[in-house]
Amino acid sequence: MISVLIPVYNIEVVSLVNELSKQLSHLNIEGEILVFDDFSSKDYRESNRSISNLNHVFYRELDQNYGRTGIRQLLASSARFGWLLFLDSDSRIIYPDFLQRYFSSFKNGFDIYTGGRVYPSKPVECNKALHWKYGTRRESAKGNKTAFHTNNFCIKKAIFGQLNFPELLKQYGHEDTWMEIELERLGKGILHINNCVEHTRIEDTDVFLKKTEQALQNLLLLENAVDKTAMVKHIALYRSYRFIQKGRLEVVVNFIYSLIKHKIIQNLKSCSPSLSVFDFYRLYNLIRLSKQNK
DSSP: EEEEEEESSOOOHHHHHHHHHHHHHHHSSSSEEEEESSSHHHHHHHHHGGGGSTTTTTEEEEEEOOHHHHHHHHHHOOOSSEEEEEEEEEEEETTHHHHHHHHHHHHGSSSSEEEEOOOOOOOOOOHHHHHHIIIIIIIIIOTTOOOOOEEEEEHHHHHHTTTOOOOTSSSSHHHHHHHHHHHHHHTTTTTEEEEEEEEEEOOOOHHHHHHHHHHHHHHHHTTTTTTTHHHHHHHHHHHHHHHHHHOOOOHHHHHHHHHHHHHHHHHHTTSOOOHHHHHHHHHHHHHHHHHOOO
């Protein structure tokens, strides 16, 4: 009845898969857990191989890197059952009835369900404060109850097969936005249920800022793949970006950034970073990258 699909890249997933295997074994429902390693380093592949011995688990190591979108498509095409439950590998199951909660929700008649994510307690390291604060305030199911995230969602396989996957989106960023826009195009509603997982991988600020730039590049690629009106509707940063473009105010943003650049970076790397400052940082870099791409 259900295929649990977990793409893995350079992370250990033994505890996650072990918990899912136990829960699936206790339910009187057909299911499988597919774990595909997207060409991780040797150490991670070796540490994860033990999951092959768990009930319901099929573990496969790929001989090339498919990327974040490509591996999801490969997992879906390999699945045997009609419901696909996608889970990110940096998740921790916090409910002992996690799988049962999804099964119980199916009676509502939706084609897509999302459980969302929460974040652990605030890290003591200042260099993880930005990612934690952004995640807690903007991405957490507690901070944003209507946000759709692809880290933890269940979708009918037939619906997943109708999605128009953009070939350009291979790196980190805005897969959630793209899928939400695609599902809206198909006229498919999303039901948010109380079934969070904990997001375990909190990045250092330097790494998080690098991934932020990758996400901004993806946003510009997405601009050429989907309707801009839908992007304005779903992405607050893109709304600001279009407003700046229409008003030809890029030079103002660039000037302000040049005056306070050092203070911006200092704030983002502090123990108490400002999300407003982070938003301005992203807006500036989106304008910069857009100009470079042209």
